[in-house]
Amino acid sequence: MGVYTAAKNYDLPNVDLLTLLFESPIIKSNEDTPLHIEATQPWNIVTKSQARTYTKRIAYHLRNSFGIGANGPGKDVVVCISSGQVLLPIAFYGVIAAGGVYSAASTAFTHLELTRQVRQGGSNLIIASPDCKEVAIRAAKESGTPMNRVLILESTGSQRVLQDVERRGPNFLAGEAKDSEMLDWERITDPKALEESLICLLYSSGTTGVPKGVLVSHTNMVSEGLLPYLMNQEWQERERAKDPNFSFQYRTLAHLPAAHIAGVQGYFVNPALAGGPVYWMPKFDFALFLKYNKTYQITSFFTVPPIYLLIAKSLLVTDQFASLVHAVSGAAPMGPELQALAKQKLGCHVAQTWGLSETTGSFTVSAWDDHDDSGAVSSLMPNTRMRIVHDDGNDVPEGGEGEFVCQGPMVSRGYFGNEEATRESFLPGGWFKTGDIGVYRNGKCYIVDRKKExxxxxxxxxxxxxxxxxxxxxxxxxxxxxxxxxxxxxxxxxxxxxxxxxxxxxxxxxxxxxxxxxxxxxxxxxxxxxxxxxxxxxxxxxxxxxxxxxxxxxxxxxxxxx
Structure with missing residues (x-):
């Protein structure tokens, strides 16, 4: 069997996600580090300390008012449909702390699509932002979810509200936090328990069929966060060796939907590791995207080829990206032509990454000083392995095109409630058939296209x-x-x-x-x-x-x- 291995492996700690984010000495953030900031009103800030407190408050009320996690972890699914706001990541943390499963739903959903996701996960609790209220109400009626189990989360303009949609019950975030109304999360160090945990359901985009719920564990999210973070720390060390005065401050802009892996991993997890803030936009607006990049001196972002296309072709782009150090493209391969055009406009290198919801995001990654312009989607992430196979499952010769089959700690165990789909795509030994056709050449991965396309x-x-x-x-x-x-x-x-x-x-x-x-x-x-x-x-x-x-x-x- 021809197996390609990553150039480097790291020893990763056996730790649950919340302990990593809030207690691990590995990460850069301090207690007063701003983690989440509203781009429209930048005085609306959630620090690391505040995030921990809100997490425990939300966990307490989810457990004691709605029974989330009461019968053990990984059983109770909470569907969340929300536009970008500073307490959205805290809702994610809170569901996990309560022992629930966070099920991310797209704000573009109709009520029938949301109903399908609620039913598919067996959920009876919905959290929605005010702009998604009507869709949530209709989906609740369609799925038989009581109105007192539809909660509105509102944190724009420094509001702190988590309350039932009819506002008959209490606002769970009103007033000062009480020690008696906080629930701590379970610390987990057992590798098997971490690997087999279920903390999040991420749904495929549904471009070729009905979306499937991808099982995401503590191990998946911790490894997906730590591996690029450790690579980035080594990049900073190399830069300081060249220039003792070098310093880097992480700042990013949340502009992609937070229901997809790019939002969940990229906005809820990775910035907290990097020790810098996420500036939250409720939804993408190109003019505001340009404005906020300049105003907040954004230093790093991940976005998708359509937005790089806007950047490359727009006359509005002038000096808005002067502070940008590193840009990454994903979700679909980007040709070297567009890569070069975007690089010229941004003034910094545009790296490409490749991955899926089933790999908890990136499976390939480049060091920040590896400036490849060949159209590659980077090298294998540390701690990973890959095969490239024919339709018959046999390995293609080196340099040949075939389906990428992946193995690593960020690879999911399968699909929620769908054993048939799991058997079709997930092989013994933790290997996942991605459905993407590509080539491995000179240590880099190149995507040709989706197998079905x-x-x-x-x-x-x-x-x-x-x-x-x-x-x-x-x-x-x-x-x-x-x-x-x-x-x-x-x-x-x-x-x-x-x-x-x-x-x-x-x-x-x-x-x-x-x-x-x-x-x-x-x-x-x-x-x-x-x-x-x-x-x-x-x-x-x-x-x-x-x-x-x-x-x-x-x-x-x-x-x-x-």
């Missing part, structure tokens, strides 16, 4: 991501997505079709096709045509919703036959 033309595979990267490099194309459409001749071939956001008066279909012809092989040509759209359909995490484009293409084909 590859276009097959005359027996040859065409990666939509490669075509999209090329199209986005054209200065008259604002955005692009590619899918395969059936060849009308009935041959079974799929023809690449491009969906384009551009001014049709400035670029024609023939010009686009000629551009592709000049740069890519014969079998990768846009034989399926070019279609103009006002916007490319995308999930809240920035992934292209190809299923929507396929439905559109199917509808167009049906109409053409009439």
């Amino acid at each position: 590859l276009i097959k033309y005359k027996g040859l595979q065409v990666a939509p991501a490669e075509l999209e990267a090329l199209l986005l490099s054209h200065d008259r194309i604002q955005d692009a997505a590619v899918i395969g459409v059936p060849d009308p001749d009935g041959s079974g071939n799929e023809l690449p079709r491009a969906y384009i956001v551009a001014d049709k008066s400035k670029i024609s279909e023939e010009e686009i096709k000629s551009f592709v012809k000049e740069n890519l092989a014969q079998h990768k040509q846009l034989r399926g045509g070019v279609v103009w759209l006002n916007a490319i359909p995308k999930s809240p995490s920035g992934k292209i919703l190809r299923k929507d484009l396929r439905a559109m293409a199917k509808k167009e084909a049906k109409a053409a036959k009439l």
Whole structure:
């Protein structure tokens, strides 16, 4: 079996997530370190000490008023649907401290989608931000959840509210904290208990089907937080060796949905380790994103290719990123062309990472002084191993394309209540079949595309991501997505079709096709045509919703036959 291993391994402590965040000497934050700050009103701050107190208060009321964790940990699911706010991470901590399971729901959900998630987890408690109140109420009625078990969390403008939606019960966060109304979390040091724990359910984006609940443990989140953190500490040591006066202060901006792994791990966990604040935006707004980066001198952020595309193409970008030291892209591969354009605008290197909800986020990572511009999604995270396999499960020769199969402490054990899906994707020995096709070359990982999204033309595979990267490099194309459409001749071939956001008066279909012809092989040509759209359909995490484009293409084909 051909196994690729990470260049380095670290000894990680056997510790639960909350003990790591609030008590471990490893991390940088002090008691008075601001961890969460409202970007709109920066005087609204939650320090590490306050976060610990609020965590224990919320845990107490979840346990004593709603029975969360009363019958043991990892059994009671609490669904949370909230836009970005400073107490959202504390709700996450509080659910875990009570012994519950935090189930993150997208603010883009309809009430039927939220109902499905509530039912799937067997939950009877919903926490919502005020802007998600109506969706939460409708989902509660649909799922049979009593109204006194729908709680509104409000922490904007220095408010501190956790109260039932009808405001008949007490505000659990009102007044001063009482020692008698605080619940401490269970400290866990047993490796098996940590690995088998269930503290969070993360749902896949559902771009190709019904979302599945990914089981996330203490071990998953602790390792996913500590490994990049330890790498970053070594980077800082290398910089100080070159310049004794070097110093770095971590500051990031929460602008992505907090229901996805990038938000849960990236905003709830990692900044607390790094000892710097998260400035919270309730939702993404590009103009405000630029403003806050400049105002708060953001030094590091993770974001997705659509936002890098905005940065690369927007005339609004001037000096807003002068303080930025490190930028990371994920959720989908980004071509070297867009990577170079974004780097030019940002003034710092743009690294790429790769991972899934099932790997608790990043499975590949680059040291901050490893400036690779080849389009790689970085090297394997420390403490991990990977195989690259054919459809038959056999390993491909080194340098060949195949499905990435991963093993490491951040890899989930499976899907919640879905043994069949778990058997299909999770193999003995802790290996996970990712469904992503890629190549391992010179110690770097390169993603070709999703296994289910590859276009097959005359027996040859065409990666939509490669075509999209090329199209986005054209200065008259604002955005692009590619899918395969059936060849009308009935041959079974799929023809690449491009969906384009551009001014049709400035670029024609023939010009686009000629551009592709000049740069890519014969079998990768846009034989399926070019279609103009006002916007490319995308999930809240920035992934292209190809299923929507396929439905559109199917509808167009049906109409053409009439």
